[in-house]
Amino acid sequence: MKRYYCLALIAVVFGLYARTFTFDFTWLDDTKLIVSDQKFLADFRNIPGAFRRDVVAGNEGPGIFYRPLVTLSLMVDAHIGGARPLVYHVTNVALHALVTCLVFMVLTALRYPPFPSFILSLIFAVHPVNVQPAAWIPGRTEMLLALFVLAAFFALIRFMETHKPRYLLAHLFLFACALLSKETAVALMPAALVYVYGVRNEKIFSRGPVTLIGCWAVLLVSWYCARAVFLPHQIVYPLGNTFAGLFDNLSGLLLYWGKIFLPVTMSVLSVKQDMPLIYGATAAIVALIIFGITRPKRTAMAAFGLAWF
Secondary structure (H helix, E strand, O other): OHHHHHHHHHHHHHHHHHHHHHOOOOOOOHHHHOHHHHHHHOOHHHHHHHOOOEOOOEOOOOOOOOOHHHHHHHHHHHHHHOOOHHHHHHHHHHHHHHHHHHHHHHHHHOOOOHHHHHHHHHHHHHOHHHHHHHHOHHHHHHHHHHHHHHHHHHHHHHHHHHOOHHHHHHHHHHHHHHHOOOHHHHHHHHHHHHHHHHHOOOOOOOHHHHHHHHHHHHHHHHHHHHHHHHOOOOOOOOHHHHHHHHHHOOHHHHHHHHHHHOOOOOOOOOOHHHOOHHHHHHHHHHHHHHHHHHOOOOHHHHHHHHHHO
């Protein structure tokens, strides 16, 4: 039955986004990522070079975006379709379909019934907030991130249930792929810890979580070293600026809470000045009222969902 739900989700995604197959490049990041980089992308002999360059700047000057798997995905498209936009748009839609199926698989792995999981995944498939990554070719960065993060979390669930090494290895490999797609994959770790200790109620120093955290540490050090070696002239922001930027962007949580539950006045680019807080505040108040009325029995799962968000 689950496979039929996945097939239905794939059909919905392709039916909804088939129109993008006729779209051209937007000339906003597409130029640097694809059009002007065709000589590099079209030659598979450059695959090792994809791990030694910034995804946007290439080898020209300082960079900050160490995302070789994004470059590899563009290389595959360039080998098939050259500089024509069709193949790149088809790949984006296919990635969105795969991510949607993984949303369904993760929900069922969390012991939600198949039909409600299908409905929630269907909402994810058609939600306007996902138009930007699905329809804008450079937005595949977000979908590769989601693809590998969801797959890594699915493997983590299996590891925590069985403690079989193959699931831990799969989780680490997929987490590494997520880190090589976008840096914000590190957010998987706190969300996973809420699941491990909050939902599963594992003991703090039990073997499974300790092994997991130790492997994460090795993986993060390896990723950081690779980034430092292959982007030796990367742009480094002062730590104070980083925390200031994080604090300044916290309002984005409320903004996107509003965009998810009240998807109106959507922006082509997510600029805070274009996104009024009223929708986020309204959605948050409604959510609190619903939470107070229903008082869900699985409060740990509700906390995990909030941490994931």
